[in-house]
Amino acid sequence: MSNAILESQATVDDQLDENSTSQLFVTFFVGQEAFAVDMSPVQEIIRIPDSVRVPLAPASLEGLSNLRGKVLPIISLRKIFGLDEKVADDTSRALVIDIGQPLGFLVDKVASVINVDKNNIEEVDGISSTIDCDLLNGVIKNVNGQSLIMLLNFDQIIKREFAEMSTLVNATATASNADVDVTSSENEDSDELQLVSFSVAGEEYAIDIINVQEIVQVPELITRVPNSATHVLGLMNLRERLLPVVSLRGLFNLPHKDIDERCRVVVISLGNNSIGIVTDSVSEVLRVPKDTVDQMPEFFTKNSELNDISQICKLDKGKRLVSIISAENMFHHQFVKTALESVNHMNVDEVEEFSDSDADDDEQIVVFRLAEGEFGVSIESVQEIVRVPDELTHVPKAPEFVEGLINLRGTVMPVIDQRKRLNLPSCERNDRQRIMVFILNGVRTGFIVDAVTEVLKVSKESIDVSPQLSGQQATLLNRVANLQKVGRMIQLIDTSYLIDDADAASLANIA
Numbered sequence: 001m002s003n004a005i006l007e008s009q010a011t012v013d014d015q016l017d018e019n020s021t022s023q024l025f026v027t028f029f030v031g032q033e034a035f036a037v038d039m040s041p042v043q044e045i046i047r048i049p050d051s052v053r054v055p056l057a058p059a060s061l062e063g064l065s066n067l068r069g070k071v072l073p074i075i076s077l078r079k080i081f082g083l084d085e086k087v088a089d090d091t092s093r094a095l096v097i098d099i100g101q102p103l104g105f106l107v108d109k110v111a112s113v114i115n116v117d118k119n120n121i122e123e124v125d126g127i128s129s130t131i132d133c134d135l136l137n138g139v140i141k142n143v144n145g146q147s148l149i150m151l152l153n154f155d156q157i158i159k160r161e162f163a164e165m166s167t168l169v170n171a172t173a174t175a176s177n178a179d180v181d182v183t184s185s186e187n188e189d190s191d192e193l194q195l196v197s198f199s200v201a202g203e204e205y206a207i208d209i210i211n212v213q214e215i216v217q218v219p220e221l222i223t224r225v226p227n228s229a230t231h232v233l234g235l236m237n238l239r240e241r242l243l244p245v246v247s248l249r250g251l252f253n254l255p256h257k258d259i260d261e262r263c264r265v266v267v268i269s270l271g272n273n274s275i276g277i278v279t280d281s282v283s284e285v286l287r288v289p290k291d292t293v294d295q296m297p298e299f300f301t302k303n304s305e306l307n308d309i310s311q312i313c314k315l316d317k318g319k320r321l322v323s324i325i326s327a328e329n330m331f332h333h334q335f336v337k338t339a340l341e342s343v344n345h346m347n348v349d350e351v352e353e354f355s356d357s358d359a360d361d362d363e364q365i366v367v368f369r370l371a372e373g374e375f376g377v378s379i380e381s382v383q384e385i386v387r388v389p390d391e392l393t394h395v396p397k398a399p400e401f402v403e404g405l406i407n408l409r410g411t412v413m414p415v416i417d418q419r420k421r422l423n424l425p426s427c428e429r430n431d432r433q434r435i436m437v438f439i440l441n442g443v444r445t446g447f448i449v450d451a452v453t454e455v456l457k458v459s460k461e462s463i464d465v466s467p468q469l470s471g472q473q474a475t476l477l478n479r480v481a482n483l484q485k486v487g488r489m490i491q492l493i494d495t496s497y498l499i500d501d502a503d504a505a506s507l508a509n510i511a
Contacts, residue, residue, distance in 0.1 A: 027111040055422030056473040074104045198279035201254040211327035213267040215455040229335040244339035245276040285385040362457040368449040383437040399506040415446040441504035
């Protein structure tokens, strides 16, 4: 709360005693109208924070922000009152009010804290205002030269704008803690391999997803290790653990390329050891039949410069070749062993603190973008991630929400635009879009997203129950990963609610 308001509050506090009929109010402006709210539930007054948009929420919700590690919904009073939007300036503030849960209400300007005799508060009948009187508790007249100050009823605002908020909190908290098995027995299909594919110098490579610990952005700081091989870029800090980073371009003697925003570090692990390999971009997650995979000829595997690639996957009738990198062969390199030894020497205490038991405190999520927001799903729910074909087959009488059908290795699969599912603005098709494949009610279903950015391990301590704002949002987007240290907020989708029972039956009829 600002110093001026605190001083004002201190002044009026001195004037009150236990028998006083006076009451403290915070006054503020929205547009040309003056309002007041009882001081008691006002926790603080803050500058307008950055926020992330929430799909399927009421239009008056500006988004979710981070307030000292807690998720805070930000609500626009201008939108509730039907006023034109206004760009926030130096006088704009958010009133943080506890209405069962803390909420931030955007106002144009906070005026002061005033002491009002309760006898000066009148009913709202007959007042002339652009504001719906159902949202008011009363009016204060003739205070500090202000002819009319309206008392806002924030409980009524929430009841009207977010009708399901209070009733959904307990139910969703229980649901979010329940163990939901979103995996399929198909994950155990021994006739298939699941691969993470990526590009290096225009060529496509992949590695078995079993060995992929996560995929992260290339950090700004990579510490060079003295006397290391040229293709060892150095060490990076991955959640307080040092990780050797290797350039695949350097390892494969490919032309140098500066790291850009599309480059990713694929963290691969074998036993208790992990290294990061820098790729030009991560493409997709593939499920491929084992009969499409051939072993590399023995002549090539004997060549020390080629033995990192153990298999070749032939897709699209042999037109698309994917080189499969062996994690085991990568860790046999002397330069990798040396880099791992340097980790032990440089920060042995930090390494010893890490143990496999820590994995129980992490959740692995696939992060993707839609519009301007970041979203995530549990990696266990993702069957695969594939490119969007040039054309989708539109089927007559298919449900309206189905964007089209594709043939995925002989199986017809319905595809849904995730933007449409979340009521977000549509966009033109582009090369970065991907189809994320899930199994929903037994039906393999694809959802188009703007881009898949990374696979991320998130501490369960950083995952909160999302504020309950509407029925659909409460079930589909019921959790949020609040990564306070890096200023990110990732909304987590519960894939079991992507399609309701009626729509699932429609999908089954066309799949």
